[in-house]
Amino acid sequence: MKKAGIIMIIGSLLLLGLFKFPLWNIMLGAPQYPDPLGMNIYIQGIEGNEEFDIQNIDGLNHYIGMKTIPKAEEMWEFDVFPKVIGFMVVLGVIIGVLGFIGKVSYKWFLGWFVLMSVLGALGMYDFNLWLIDYGTDLDPKAIMAYTHPDGTPMTYKPPLIGYQKMLNFDVDSWPATGAYMIFVGMLLTVVAFFVGKKESKQVA
Amino acid sequence: MKKSINILFSLVIAAGLVSCNNGNDRKSSKGQGGLSTNAAERVYVAPGELDEYYAFMSGGFSGQLSVYGLPSGRMLKVLPVFSQNPENGYGYTEETKPMLNTSYGFVPWDDSHHPDISQTNGELDGRWIFINGNNTPRIARIGLQNFKTEEIIEIPNSAGNHSSSFITENTEYVVAGTRFSVPIPQKDMPINEYKGNFKGSLTFISVDQETGRMGIKFQLIMPGFNYDLSHPGRDKSHGWFFFTTYNTEEAHSLLEVNASQNDKDFIAAINWKKIEEYVNNGGGKMVPANYAHNVMDEHTHSATSTMLKEVLTVNPMDVPGAVYFLPTPKSPHGCDVDPTGEYIIGNGKLSADLTVHSFTKMLDAIENKKFDGEAYGIPILNFEDILAGVVKQPGLGPLHTEFDEHGNAYTTFFISSEVVKWKVGTWEVLDRQPVFYSVGHGMIPGGNSRKPFGKYFVALNKITKDRYLPTGPELTQSAQLFDITGDKMELLLDFPTIGEPHYAAAIPAEMIAKNSRKIYKLAENKHPYASFTNADAKVVREGKDVHIYMNMIRSHFNPDNIEGVKVGDKVYFHITNLEQDFDVPHGFAVIGANNAEMLIMPGATETLVWEPKEVGVWPFYCTDFCSALHQEMQGYVRVSPADSDIELSWSLGED
Numbered sequence: 026m027k028k029a030g031i032i033m034i035i036g037s038l039l040l041l042g043l044f045k046f047p048l049w050n051i052m053l054g055a056p057q058y059p060d061p062l063g064m065n066i067y068i069q070g071i072e073g074n075e076e077f078d079i080q081n082i083d084g085l086n087h088y089i090g091m092k093t094i095p096k097a098e099e100m101w102e103f104d105v106f107p108k109v110i111g112f113m114v115v116l117g118v119i120i121g122v123l124g125f126i127g128k129v130s131y132k133w134f135l136g137w138f139v140l141m142s143v144l145g146a147l148g149m150y151d152f153n154l155w156l157i158d159y160g161t162d163l164d165p166k167a168i169m170a171y172t173h174p175d176g177t178p179m180t181y182k183p184p185l186i187g188y189q190k191m192l193n194f195d196v197d198s199w200p201a202t203g204a205y206m207i208f209v210g211m212l213l214t215v216v217a218f219f220v221g222k223k224e225s226k227q228v229a
Numbered sequence: 230m231k232k233s234i235n236i237l238f239s240l241v242i243a244a245g246l247v248s249c250n251n252g253n254d255r256k257s258s259k260g261q262g263g264l265s266t267n268a269a270e271r272v273y274v275a276p277g278e279l280d281e282y283y284a285f286m287s288g289g290f291s292g293q294l295s296v297y298g299l300p301s302g303r304m305l306k307v308l309p310v311f312s313q314n315p316e317n318g319y320g321y322t323e324e325t326k327p328m329l330n331t332s333y334g335f336v337p338w339d340d341s342h343h344p345d346i347s348q349t350n351g352e353l354d355g356r357w358i359f360i361n362g363n364n365t366p367r368i369a370r371i372g373l374q375n376f377k378t379e380e381i382i383e384i385p386n387s388a389g390n391h392s393s394s395f396i397t398e399n400t401e402y403v404v405a406g407t408r409f410s411v412p413i414p415q416k417d418m419p420i421n422e423y424k425g426n427f428k429g430s431l432t433f434i435s436v437d438q439e440t441g442r443m444g445i446k447f448q449l450i451m452p453g454f455n456y457d458l459s460h461p462g463r464d465k466s467h468g469w470f471f472f473t474t475y476n477t478e479e480a481h482s483l484l485e486v487n488a489s490q491n492d493k494d495f496i497a498a499i500n501w502k503k504i505e506e507y508v509n510n511g512g513g514k515m516v517p518a519n520y521a522h523n524v525m526d527e528h529t530h531s532a533t534s535t536m537l538k539e540v541l542t543v544n545p546m547d548v549p550g551a552v553y554f555l556p557t558p559k560s561p562h563g564c565d566v567d568p569t570g571e572y573i574i575g576n577g578k579l580s581a582d583l584t585v586h587s588f589t590k591m592l593d594a595i596e597n598k599k600f601d602g603e604a605y606g607i608p609i610l611n612f613e614d615i616l617a618g619v620v621k622q623p624g625l626g627p628l629h630t631e632f633d634e635h636g637n638a639y640t641t642f643f644i645s646s647e648v649v650k651w652k653v654g655t656w657e658v659l660d661r662q663p664v665f666y667s668v669g670h671g672m673i674p675g676g677n678s679r680k681p682f683g684k685y686f687v688a689l690n691k692i693t694k695d696r697y698l699p700t701g702p703e704l705t706q707s708a709q710l711f712d713i714t715g716d717k718m719e720l721l722l723d724f725p726t727i728g729e730p731h732y733a734a735a736i737p738a739e740m741i742a743k744n745s746r747k748i749y750k751l752a753e754n755k756h757p758y759a760s761f762t763n764a765d766a767k768v769v770r771e772g773k774d775v776h777i778y779m780n781m782i783r784s785h786f787n788p789d790n791i792e793g794v795k796v797g798d799k800v801y802f803h804i805t806n807l808e809q810d811f812d813v814p815h816g817f818a819v820i821g822a823n824n825a826e827m828l829i830m831p832g833a834t835e836t837l838v839w840e841p842k843e844v845g846v847w848p849f850y851c852t853d854f855c856s857a858l859h860q861e862m863q864g865y866v867r868v869s870p871a872d873s874d875i876e877l878s879w880s881l882g883e884d
Contacts, residue, residue, distance in 0.1 A: 060811075076809075077748070077809035077810065080809055080810075081809065081810045084782065084783060084808070084810070088857070088858075168858060169857075
């Protein structure tokens with residue numbers, strides 16, 4: 026199961042990309058912002074696409090009463106996520122090595138994938154909760170309080186994924202490099218599972 | 230009766246036809262080729278698209294430098310240099326006032342003439358642009374990252390700083406020559422003792438290649454002629470500088486007659502490398518002087534003015550072989566050197582011909598001592614021996630010549646109001662086009678370098694008359710854009726300019742647009758009165774001086790209410806713009822200020838002084854529509870009687 030083990034190791038190591046590349050990217054373009062403002066969400070914190078984007082997004086958001094974009098130390102997620110990812114990388118590599126030397130079955134590869142999928146789904150769920158809170162928990166003294174045509178107060182939750190028009194802004198929210206590295210990494214662990222399965226059958 | 234009506238009717242029709250014809254004739258005689266060609270398309274820069282070139286045009290008697298886009302002719306900016314500019318507070322704020330300091334005190338105006346862009350190896354490099362103040366002799370350096378005047382140095386022993394500010398091909402020196410000769414040093418003496426006693430100074434200002442800082446390396450003290458214009462040698466003639474002279478008669482009265490008597494005046498050829506070497510070896514004489522050197526610090530956003538007390542002068546007689554005179558017919562004005570550095574064109578403004586000197590022949594004449602006398606000990610080279618050629622009868626009143634990269638020259642003619650294209654080397658006239666009216670300088674992007682970009686020629690005209698809708702006796706000045714890519718020059722566009730545009734300089738936009746700054750970083754702001762947070766906003770009294778450490782961000786001032794100011798106080802509003810977003814300046818104006826407003830760029834700090842004269846509660850506000858809540862961006866200062874004991878207090882947002 027040498028080949029499968031190597032694929033498993035490579036797949037898990039790809040997760041390390043998250044420490045370097047953003048997981049998610051949200052861009053805000055408007056007539057006055059031909060160069061859109063943007064934020065890159067890393068597992069360790071949120072950074073502007075350009076040096077002062079976060080400050081400028083906060084500056085605009087204060088008109089509609091949104092909270093400022095959290096700093097790394099203000100959200101537990103930015104403390105926990107790196108640890109979880111680190112753990113999963115180590116776990117994946119150990120499983121891969123053990124698979125390589127034939128100490129564990131290829132089913133462990135799938136087990137790792139299922140665990141990672143559950144954790145990923147939880148992460149997305151948590152991210153969405155934050156977006157909802159960020160976009161709806163508005164300062165009652167907000168300078169501008171817009172309502173929908175039906176009279177309900179307007180909220181500003183950015184899309185979890187995809188495009189949305191919000192006031193004068195075109196908001197695009199899409200996975201970024203780090204996310205693609207996870208997708209590919211996780212895909213590789215599934216490949217490892219099937220390759221491992223095939224290799225085991227050949228041995229048998 | 231009916232018949233007579235018919236006759237009358239046909240007369241009216243005929244009159245109408247005649248006047249229509251007149252109209253058509255008039256139009257076609259003005260060479261409005263744009264109607265029959267696609268000229269409109271060639272100057273049309275569609276909304277959202279950008280021009281191909283930056284053109285920096287001198288503001289003339291506005292004292293400023295204007296920035297235009299070519300080919301659209303759209304004005305992009307008026308860049309304040311030598312004159313106060315109430316629009317943004319330049320020369321009014323405490324930070325910028327020192328920029329206009331001189332040995333004569335604060336001089337709020339000048340006459341700016343000849344911009345020149347910095348070069349490396351004879352090619353435009355887009356680091357800085359230099360321009361001269363003609364009236365109170367000064368040279369300014371403008372940084373092309375900030376589009377801001379960063380430095381102004383006064384030129385002592387000069388008067389009418391006109392043969393300036395031209396640079397050598399690696400920006401080693403910016404050169405400033407005097408148009409008016411004066412007693413050096415200045416003294417009380419009869420004007421009619423001019424001849425032999427007045428002197429003309431040619432000043433070589435070294436430029437630090439890292440910082441751009443200028444310093445006078447030496448002043449060459451020349452005979453008392455008028456040094457009109459100059460240009461550097463380049464490529465093979467690098468190391469030389471050429472100045473036209475007029476009034477070699479040394480007349481001091483009614484110059485229009487008395488300075489036009491000599492058949493030939495001179496182009497002074499200066500071997501500055503030789504003089505540099507002489508000076509570097511301890512040559513020259515340090516003499517007392519008094520001149521201002523003003524420098525803007527990008528990090529404190531503040532200028533300082535230092536008075537310098539001596540200058541190194543060089544007597545040309547002390548450096549044999551450094552200075553020669555090239556006889557040039559009839560009061561030459563422009564002095565232009567072609568891109569190869571071989572040809573030196575003397576535009577004899579009272580001559581019908583253009584005289585072209587050869588650099589190679591000049592060196593040969595020097596080597597073989599082909600002299601035709603001397604003036605004040607300076608050898609005069611023999612005219613015939615250095616002559617490369619003559620452009621015969623190209624027009625009347627030649628002023629200036631520019632070059633393209635294909636060996637063509639373009640000379641402007643003031644009197645016959647035209648631009649003439651001729652071939653360098655064969656001296657043959659290739660084309661002529663009328664200009665409207667009476668062109669002064671012409672400009673080709675990079676036309677004063679080894680590498681011109683010969684796509685456009687801009688005629689900088691002296692007379693406007695009927696080119697635009699009339700605006701009373703005082704009109705705008707005018708420029709005209711020609712396409713010079715074909716055999717014939719084609720007029721594409723008229724556009725108005727500020728002040729009187731003398732010379733101009735243009736550069737491909739991509740060479741500087743990418744470096745243009747968007748904001749100043751707050752983290753780099755070292756202004757001593759900057760305030761960065763709500764916590765360090767404060768008001769401090771020092772006797773009668775009240776310092777307000779204020780900041781602003783969309784859409785409020787902090788503090789916005791101030792009490793405890795008294796009549797007779799001098800209030801300093803030190804305001805920091807906390808924005809770090811592109812194109813979000815805030816303005817500041819306060820009622821009754823005796824100076825101007827100020828416009829504060831993101832990350833910068835500026836200071837305006839206000840001296841309240843009456844008791845009351847006086848508002849201030851943001852003058853630049855910054856945001857949807859711009860109208861709310863305001864505050865009050867309570868001014869109490871001089872003997873009031875109300876303590877200073879300030880607030881933001883309290884109910």
